[in-house]
Amino acid sequence: MTRAEENYLKAMYQLSAGKNQRVSTTALAERLETKPSSATDMLQKLHDKSMVKYTRYKGAQLSPEGRHIASQIVRKHRLWEVFLVEKLAFGWDQVHDIAEQLEHIKSPDLVERLDVFLGCPKVDPHGDPIPDDKGNIEQINKILLCEQEPNSRCVLMGIKDTDDAFLKYLSQKNIKLGSLITVLDKEPFDESMTVVIDQKTHFISKIISTNIYVQPR
């Protein structure tokens, strides 16, 4: 597997979230910031290697093998993110580009040792689940903060949009994974919220609350 091939498989894995549906050439090209014609070329190549099932003009779907490889790239990416944040004290918003490189390091032994070294974490620093070596994901029961009722408590389990500015916003306010959130009030008009996190009161707009996953308490 070349680096480019791995990137295509990973992009397909993430686009066809959970389900493993078909992915269109254009969607794939967009995700990888490349042209549809390039995506077509690669899909044909991956089909020949039986990593995907590709049908002309119909897009492609990961084969079991392709899916497994993709899951292991994601596994590596997220394990390295944990390493960077937990061990090297990087911030949430600084780790993505580096993990993007580290995910291509080839050594099955390394991945397993890293996993153990980190204490076999189940989620990455953004709360996204880490697939195990078979590609299985431990599903965590979580809802969006905006669906949470006033006068209730919940724990921050993850964030949806890992946009840079958003991550900086959160880390600046010291809002992090595992934070206990108490919803005081929800404004019916704009659906903004008043919440308490670590003794501090925050006013949170709808756009923020729809990008935070929580687990009710």
Next chain:
Amino acid sequence: MTRAEENYLKAMYQLSAGKNQRVSTTALAERLETKPSSATDMLQKLHDKSMVKYTRYKGAQLSPEGRHIASQIVRKHRLWEVFLVEKLAFGWDQVHDIAEQLEHIKSPDLVERLDVFLGCPKVDPHGDPIPDDKGNIEQINKILLCEQEPNSRCVLMGIKDTDDAFLKYLSQKNIKLGSLITVLDKEPFDESMTVVIDQKTHFISKIISTNIYVQPR
């Protein structure tokens, strides 16, 4: 800098050990397990980028900039080796190939944090010095074990030939960096030695003793 370019610079750095002498096309090609014609192509390219001074039919020499970049690749390689051995409990003989990949990860911040995380080590697991971020190397005063006189003590500081079989030989006998060596006897005929390491007596042939660096005590 592409990965190939980095590999060429690093190979030149290591071939022109310390000195920064000129390196021949063939020597470079051999080191990189490629053909001389490929090396020529690359040297011309690196010359255009002013990373080396290349003269047709005369070989090439690293420019200050090329030399600095090469030193940082070596720095990364050796820091990652320390990480793999110290933190992930890999053996001496298992880390080279993985470090070969990790050395190309691009992020100045990562290198500095890794360095701190590892306690700013000065040597890698084979006793080779780790250049600092300016490319400077702390020279350690060491001699070959074969030059050590009978009835003397010394400390194992490094190994010369990091050949796989040799590393396995050493780790199997539990001979490692920092081991205290007492030379009991040196046979004049074949220059083999009788030494004590960690309460155990070993019979060491000339070829072994010329590949071990020690510091007299």
Next chain:
DNA sequence: ATAATTTTTTAGACAAGACTAAAATTATAG
């Protein structure tokens, strides 16, 4: 149902980095 639009594919080109075969230069030996 046919025309217009969008999506997807093909064809041809390019850059990086490698290779082979042949030519040019330098080194070595008689």
Next chain:
DNA sequence: CTATAATTTTAGTCTTGTCTAAAAAATTAT
């Protein structure tokens, strides 16, 4: 000091992964 050998370079080809422009298929709208 030539003749031969070894080294190095050039020229041309190949693969990977990308691109543009044009053709083909699928979708949408009238």
